[in-house]
Amino acid sequence: MADLPFGFSAGDDPERDKRKKDPDSGSGGDPFGAGFGGGEFDMSQLGQIFSKLGEMFSGAGAGMAGGTSAGPVNYDLARQLASSSIGFVAPVPEQTAAAIADAVRLAETWLDGVTPLPAGTTRTAAWTPTEWIDNTLDTWKRLCDPVAEQISTVWASALPEEAKAMAGPLLAMMSQMGGMAFGSQLGQALGKLSREVLTSTDIGLPLGPKGVAALMPEAIESLAEGLEQPRSEIVTFLAAREAAHHRLFSHVPWLSTQLLNAVEAFAKGTKIDMSGIEEFARGFNPASLTDPSEMEQLLNQGIFEPKATPEQTAALERLETLLALIEGWVQTVVSEALGDRIPGTSALSEMLRRRRATGGPAEQTFATLVGLELRPRKMREAAALWDKLTEAVGADARDGVWQHPDLLPSSEDLDEPAGFIDRMIGGDTSGIDSAIEQALNQAEDQARNEGGRKDQGEDGPDAPKE
Structure with a gap:
């Protein structure tokens, strides 16, 4: 993974090296004039550092004061920056919204004839870029928080225990600064993405509210300018795709959770090279946090760059396969x-x-925000498998595969679909049988464990003596 999460960029500062070499060259070497630059840090000077950091935070914007800025990402700042980058957006004309609603209704009627899954849309919407942000931000929080938490907490895990106690307030401020940095990058990215997505399910994930079939007229208009098809056909085609996604997400109860869990598993599997953190911590001068150029250099030294792990590889394969099957x-x-x-x-x-x-x-944009590329590499193979399965067993049996995740084709089945189709023709339900058996075994184990804990609580060694 070449880029750091949230797209930090080093920038060019030709004076930075000069300041490092010359302690007397101004505020770059010693931002407070307190003897920090070039020498060892004196813990007695923490008060001055905190005062300087307080001034920095007070200038971050009065708008944050009444918001919810706690956590690994400052989402209030993200929303403000996204809205600012979008600027003024005219409301969607009623005629356009009505045309989109008609397209979705028509698409639903046509889809009824090719799939037993009923319509999953409860209402239609024509979103402006601002409305897209408002309706998808809650899902972005769930997707971005795991990565941000990993990076924001890695500092504390790298410091010795005695250092953690002394640097507690400073680390809290560092976490707040990280939340502002992440929120800033998220806001800029979402502001750009809000003008490019075509529907609420454009990246294969259920970003918006359940059952809301939403299309983006502004982005669709830009897309249509480079295509030969009439706009009405393009809108109907995208409405059908949006409606088909919602049929799956609404009537396959486990699907949305499985998708988001796979993304979270990938993010939580992120590991940081602790040797680089530990080496940095040994020579860390807290005074550098008050110098913007030093902070910029700190964020771009590469020490926070995630390393691939087996857990991430497994989660990525599950996610890619599931996305390919959906698409x-x-x-x-x-x-x-x-x-x-x-x-x-x-x-x-x-x-x-x-x-x-x-x-x-x-x-x-998703890769920048979460560090994960959503490219279902086997999408063509998945479409071919569903086509052949439809010919072999019909739409009802084909869509019955979505009843349980264990019934779905695997990544290997996408490469060799004949075996999977043969199993379907033969009525093989071993997948669901094994899933039920596994669930029953887990329930029995849990019951035994709870019974053991209860017995120990009543008569065990820790029970109160009369």
Whole structure:
């Protein structure tokens, strides 16, 4: 992973090296004139450092004072910066919103004929970029917090216990500064992404509220300018994809949780090279935190760069396979529903597939925010598997596979679909049987453990004596 999470950039400061070499060259070597630069840090000077940091925080903006800025990411700052980068946005005209609602209703009618899964949309929406941010920020919090927590807490784990006690207030301030830095980068990224996404499910994840089929008229208009298909066909095609996603997310109860859990597992599996942290901590001068140029250098030394782990690799494979199966299924049912009605369906599907495979704007921004590239590499294979499965067993049996995660094709099945299709034709339900058996065994183990704890609490060695 070449880039640091949240896209910190080093920047150029030709005077930085000069300040380091010349302690008397001004505030860069000793920001307080208290003898810090070039020498060992004196803990008795912490008061001056805290005062200087307080001045820095007080200038961060009065708007944050009444918000919720605690936590690894300052989401109040993120929202403010995103809104500022978007600027004024005119409301979506009623005529446009009505056209999108009509397109979704038409798409739902056509989808009814190709899948037994019922409609999953409860209402339609035409979002402005600002409305997209307001409706998806809660999901972004869940996606971004695990990575931010890993980085914000790595400081404390690298310091000796005695140092933690002495530097507690300073580390708390460092955490707050990190939350502001993450919030700033998140706000800028979401502001850009809000003008590029086409629907609420554009990256394959359920970012918006459940059951709300939302399209982005401004981004769709920009996309349509470079395509040959009529705008009405493009809107109907995207409405069908959005509606198909919601059929899965609404009627496959475990799907949304499984997707978000896989992203969280990837983030929580992030490991930091502690040897670099420990080496940095030995020579760390807290006074450097008050010099913006030193802070910039600190964030870009590469010591916080995540390292790939086996846990991350496993989580990434699960996520990629699940995303490929979702996107492949959506492509299959949308193509079947629209293929004879909208001539450009095949070309539009290929355009979106290439957009995903090469890492479109949504994927690039997600990779910056979470450190994870959402590129379902086997999306074409997944679509081919769903097509062949439909021909072999019909739509009802095909969509019955979504009843339980253990029934879904594996990554190996995408490479060799014939074996999976043969099992489906033969009515193989060993996957669900084993899942039920495993759940029963876990329940029995839990009951035995709870019974053992209860017995020990009543009669064990720690029980109160009369």
